[in-house]
Amino acid sequence: MIPGSLAGLILFAASLGPGYVYVRVAERRTPRTERSQLLEAAELLVIGALTTTVVAMLVLLGAREVGLVDVNAVRREGLAYLLLHPLRGCLTLGAIFALSYTVAGLAAYLAHRQEQPSQQPGTVWREVLGQKKRTHDAWATVELRDGRFLQGQVASYTLDTVSEPRELALAAPIYQRRPSNAEVEDVRGDFLTLREEDAIYVAVEYQPKPGAPTA
Numbered sequence: 001m002i003p004g005s006l007a008g009l010i011l012f013a014a015s016l017g018p019g020y021v022y023v024r025v026a027e028r029r030t031p032r033t034e035r036s037q038l039l040e041a042a043e044l045l046v047i048g049a050l051t052t053t054v055v056a057m058l059v060l061l062g063a064r065e066v067g068l069v070d071v072n073a074v075r076r077e078g079l080a081y082l083l084l085h086p087l088r089g090c091l092t093l094g095a096i097f098a099l100s101y102t103v104a105g106l107a108a109y110l111a112h113r114q115e116q117p118s119q120q121p122g123t124v125w126r127e128v129l130g131q132k133k134r135t136h137d138a139w140a141t142v143e144l145r146d147g148r149f150l151q152g153q154v155a156s157y158t159l160d161t162v163s164e165p166r167e168l169a170l171a172a173p174i175y176q177r178r179p180s181n182a183e184v185e186d187v188r189g190d191f192l193t194l195r196e197e198d199a200i201y202v203a204v205e206y207q208p209k210p211g212a213p214t215a
Contacts, residue, residue: 014056014097018104019048025108047104055100063092128204129157129168136206140170143200147179154204155191166196 023044063069069092077084129138138154152170174187 014052014100015049016044017048017097018051018100019044019046021101022047022051022104022108025105026112048100051104051107052096052100055103056096059092059095059099063088063095068092128202129154136208139205139207140168141203141205142168142170142194144194144198145200146198149177150187150192150194151175152187152192158196168194168196168199168202170194 023040060069068088129140140152140154142150144150150170152172152174154168155171156169158166158168170192172187172190174189174192176185176187177183178185
């Protein structure tokens with residue numbers, strides 16, 4: 001339950017906000033295991049409270065050095081001191097919030113910087129069609145909505161989900177099988193471009209590139 005008083009709301013946001021930022025940034029870098037709501041809330045609270053406490057100490061020490069805040073008064077009166085001095089309070093609280101959120105996000109990024117992002121535009125196409133592109137060639141079999149099957153080496157594909165429509169390009173040799181004919185035909189041309197909405201499914205098989213290590 002979110003506290004109704006202003007002081008309670010500030011403490012609530014200061015305690016959970018940085019933890020929420022940390023978890024969300026971490027989730028974009030690596031999938032996280034399912035947890036109960038209690039454990040997740042505890043994680044948000046611990047990370048947020050720790051981050052905000054450290055940042056608040058640093059901000060207050062800096063504010064004392066420039067004569068902005070009376071640290072002794074803050075120690076005696078707590079948030080009441082900052083609320084009784086609106087300008088000083090806004091500057092101090094603003095600095096604490098901004099830095100604590102920034103520190104939490106930066107800490108999550110640095111902790112997971114070596115990991116491949118798990119959430120990114122075009123994740124499925126990128127992961128399926130490009131995960132082994134350095135050592136393997138991707139060969140795709142595509143079933144079209146008109147019943148045809150096409151097969152060829154993946155030459156290029158749309159990386160993001162913003163572009164409409166997404167496209168997949170196959171490179172020669174390209175083979176085709178029509179629903180009315182079981183024989184496989186060669187498709188003339190060096191490349192064939194397919195639109196996402198024309199395909200029912202895309203099956204991908206990786207084959208090692210000549211001379212590339214297979215391990």
